[in-house]
Amino acid sequence: MHAILDGVRDLLVGFATDVGLVRDRNEDAYFAASRCYAVADGMGGHKAGEVASKIAIEVVASEYGERGSAAFDIANCIGKANHRVIQASRNRDELEGMGTTLTVVTLCEGVLKVGHVGDSRAYLIRADSIVQLTDDHSVVGELLRSGLLTPEEAECHPGRHAITRALGFSENLDIDIGERQLMPGDAVLLCTDGLHDIVSDDEIARTVGMSNDPDKACMGLVKLARARGGHDNITVVIVRIEESDVPSSSLLVPEPLDASGASDSGGRSP
Numbered sequence: 009m010h011a012i013l014d015g016v017r018d019l020l021v022g023f024a025t026d027v028g029l030v031r032d033r034n035e036d037a038y039f040a041a042s043r044c045y046a047v048a049d050g051m052g053g054h055k056a057g058e059v060a061s062k063i064a065i066e067v068v069a070s071e072y073g074e075r076g077s078a079a080f081d082i083a084n085c086i087g088k089a090n091h092r093v094i095q096a097s098r099n100r101d102e103l104e105g106m107g108t109t110l111t112v113v114t115l116c117e118g119v120l121k122v123g124h125v126g127d128s129r130a131y132l133i134r135a136d137s138i139v140q141l142t143d144d145h146s147v148v149g150e151l152l153r154s155g156l157l158t159p160e161e162a163e164c165h166p167g168r169h170a171i172t173r174a175l176g177f178s179e180n181l182d183i184d185i186g187e188r189q190l191m192p193g194d195a196v197l198l199c200t201d202g203l204h205d206i207v208s209d210d211e212i213a214r215t216v217g218m219s220n221d222p223d224k225a226c227m228g229l230v231k232l233a234r235a236r237g238g239h240d241n242i243t244v245v246i247v248r249i250e251e252s253d254v255p256s257s258s259l260l261v262p263e264p265l266d267a268s269g270a271s272d273s274g275g276r277s278p
């Protein structure tokens with residue numbers, strides 16, 4: 009785990025990944041570089057899940073590294089990562105059927121861009137409020153959105169770990185893309201389901217709010233998930249936005265935090 013100052017003094021970043029208490033390997037992967045952050049949660053037998061999430065994160069790292077923040081296209085990048093996972097699974101029998109979630113965000117001039125497939129999540133935390141910016145592409149997520157399940161029923165639904173969209177299965181992948189204006193003091197949090205499945209949104213917001221040090225907040229959240237049984241791998245990335253990353257014009261009209269989210273439900277294909 010590390011806390012790093014990203015740039016001069018405008019972003020503070022923390023990240024942590026933990027195998028948990030039940031799994032024997034960590035199939036999560038993450039990326040945290042200058043103004044680009046991602047998490048991936050791999051699935052598949054043997055080591056395949058680990059390979060899938062690693063490939064996805066490697067593609068994010070190389071695409072962002074090559075293009076830089078101005079030319080980086082999140083949808084295009086996720087499409088490439090999908091293609092690479094499919095190719096790898098075709099080339100090696102032991103990797104057949106592997107897949108991964110992928111949630112990628114970039115920060116540029118006070119705007120957060122989000123690209124997302126799967127059931128990992130991006131949140132925006134502003135003061136005491138927390139908003140989930142991504143839709144869960146899971147059986148339960150779909151049932152919740154269509155009003156066929158209540159949030160209480162969803163918590164113990166047997167299909168809550170079954171995902172409906174992931175990289176690695178079809179070249180025609182629907183990718184959710186969205187964006188949000190950021191405010192000074194906001195925190196952006198990415199995590200895999202090993203965290204959000206057993207730690208509530210309010211607990212996440214409270215833990216992040218308790219410390220200005222995102223590294224400490226990451227450690228606190230991992231500790232909380234482990235205390236609840238740590239049944240899955242746990243990965244969390246927190247980016248805290250300081251004054252100087254937000255253009256002064258956006259300070260004039262504070263945006264209330266609502267639940268409209270960043271996801272474009274129509275999605276977009278690469």
Ligand code: MG
Nearest residue numbers: 049201202240
């Ligand atoms: Mg998981």
